[in-house]
Amino acid sequence: MAAETPVETKARTTPRQMALALFEDMFDLGTSINEANREIGYQRNNFFTEIVNMGLAARRFLDAAYFIVAQEPEVIDQYDVELNYFKWLMRYDSRNLKHLRTIADEAQNAKIRVTNTPSDRDPAEDDIWVQVQLIGMVAMHRGRIRFDVHHSLIPHIRDPRKSHWLSLRISTAFTRSLARAIYDKVLPSVPTGRTDWIKLDEMRTWPGKMGANASIFKYFKRDWLEPAVREINEISDIELSYETRTESTSSKKVDRIRFLLGRKDTADAVMASLSDASQIYKILKDEFNLSTRQFTEISENRETWNDDRILQAIEYTRFKLNRGQVKKSPSGYLMKALRDNWRMSEAExxxxxxxxxxxxxxxxxxxxxxxxxxxxxxxxxxxxxxxxxxxxxxxxxxxxxxxxxxxxxxxxxxxxxxxxxxxxxxxxxxxxxxxxxxxxxxxxxxxxxxxxxxxxxxxxxxxxxx
Structure with missing residues (x-):
């Protein structure tokens, strides 16, 4: 009997499987993760942007570890992966294991601190103060690396509420510690278009140790801030500028900075704005082959075109494709379904x-x-x-x-x-x-x-x- 073939649900390729497949394809060719033709990343909790006083390599080490934790199907006591895969995730191209151990040591020394004590007074007994090591035990042996993460951090890594998309392909491309630190800090503020005013002395602690001249604003601006802003604008998915102000109207000392932000009109921008980014992006890119212009339109309408609306447009377009009712461009039909809010009826x-x-x-x-x-x-x-x-x-x-x-x-x-x-x-x-x-x-x-x-x-x- 003749009948239309029903829409089949394809098995999802997880970010973990995709990352492993890309590693296997690229590692033997000596190709770094930042040159990947597919996005690799995870939804990172805004909580982790409070990390300060950490160098570029240690941040990459932590990113790789947390990516592995976020993609693991179950919560486990220790995470065990191939060392070459871990190094590829953090874009560590050297064979210098001694240096890698130093990076792991720096990551282990980093902590995240939560307190409700205002900065302008001493702590009291009733104040909350919590400090947790960002990564615990790290072991390397015979081509593998094992590590653990404090149990209190696992829920924040695996199931974040207030979060942002962190692309390992972008984050590993940074070569300046301050650029990476600023990028981390401003990501949660991209939807609002600007950050709050930030004390410069506080910002100077973000990348770890800085030279003595960093305390003088004109040198800090010339040698650290401007190069960092240029690098962010060149390699990341956001456009960034800044404005400064003095500590008082009568002072000439610049002591505060605020960043102005916007997403670039690229597929990376859409990727960053999707809460189920890896899966929805893969469908839009691989199955429907959306153009950069179409991705940009989605990005501009994310306030109303949420994940549910995108998925319902995908479902409707697949349904019409299977009935032979899409005669020309599936991507164009999908975009029309998005604009007009088409969806499958209960009868269908x-x-x-x-x-x-x-x-x-x-x-x-x-x-x-x-x-x-x-x-x-x-x-x-x-x-x-x-x-x-x-x-x-x-x-x-x-x-x-x-x-x-x-x-x-x-x-x-x-x-x-x-x-x-x-x-x-x-x-x-x-x-x-x-x-x-x-x-x-x-x-x-x-x-x-x-x-x-x-x-x-x-x-x-x-x-x-x-």
Missing amino acids: RTMVQVQTKLLTDEAEKEAEKVAAKSTVERSVASRDEETRVRMNEESRQGREHYQAADDKSRKEHVRSWLTSKEGKLVLRRMKLEPAAVTEDVIFNTPDLSWYLGQFVFGRIKSAIPR
């Missing part, structure tokens, strides 16, 4: 369910027919095999009886067989004359000896014990 869902059931029932009936036919064929083949074995055994017993008989009896058996209907039929089929068929000819011809054995067995079967 019911229709798909009914069609699916009909197809399933029909497939089951066909499978039952095939199984029944196969059973009959096996049964017939089994009976044929039993008959063949039985007849071979009868012929063998007939030949044994023939061989044991005296000359007169053997000649009588041969004469009787050659003049019987069965014998004449065999000789005719083999184009032999009875007069030319002797005992030697019979036993040198397997077919003749087999039929003679059958004939003899038929004559004396009542006398042969079974």
Whole structure:
């Protein structure tokens, strides 16, 4: 019966599987993660932007570890992966294990601190103060790395609420510690377009140790801030500028900074704005091949085009594709479904369910027919095999009886067989004359000896014990 093929749900490729596949493809070629043609990252909790006093390499080390934690299907006590994979995730190209251990040591020394004590007074007994090591035990042995993370941090890594998309492809491309530190800090503020005012002395603690001249704003601006801003604008998915102010109207000392932010009009910008980024982006890019212009339109309308609306447009477009109602561009149809908020009706869902059931029932009936036919064929083949074995055994017993008989009896058996209907039929089929068929000819011809054995067995079967 004719029926439309229902929409099939494809098995999802997880970010973990995709990252491993990219590593396997790229590592042997010596290609770094920042050159990947697919996005790799995870939803990072805004909580972790409070990390300060950490260098660039240690941040990459922590990113790789947290990516692995975020993608693990279950919470486990220790995480164990191939060292080359871990190094690839953090874009560590060196074979210098001593240096890598130093980076791990710096990451272990870093802590995250939460307190409600205002900065302008000393702590009191009722104040909250919590400090947690960002990564615990780290072990490297025989090409593998093991590590653990404090149990209180796991929920914030695996199931973040207030979060932002962190792209390892972008974050590993930074070469300046301050650029990476600023990028981390401003990501949660991108949707609002600006950060709050930040004390410069506080910002100077973000990347770890800085030179003595960093305390003087003109040198800090020339040697650290401006190069960092340029790098962020060149390699990341955001456009960034800043403005400063003095500590008071009567002072000339610049002591505060505020960053102004915006997403670039690229697919990376959409990637960063999607809460289920890796999966939805993969569908939009690989299945529907959306253009940069179409991605930009989605990015500009994210306030109303949320994940549910995008997924319902994908579902509707797939449904129409399977019914043969999309004649030109699937990507264009998808965008129209997004703009006009098209969705599958309950009646259409019911229709798909009914069609699916009909197809399933029909497939089951066909499978039952095939199984029944196969059973009959096996049964017939089994009976044929039993008959063949039985007849071979009868012929063998007939030949044994023939061989044991005296000359007169053997000649009588041969004469009787050659003049019987069965014998004449065999000789005719083999184009032999009875007069030319002797005992030697019979036993040198397997077919003749087999039929003679059958004939003899038929004559004396009542006398042969079974």
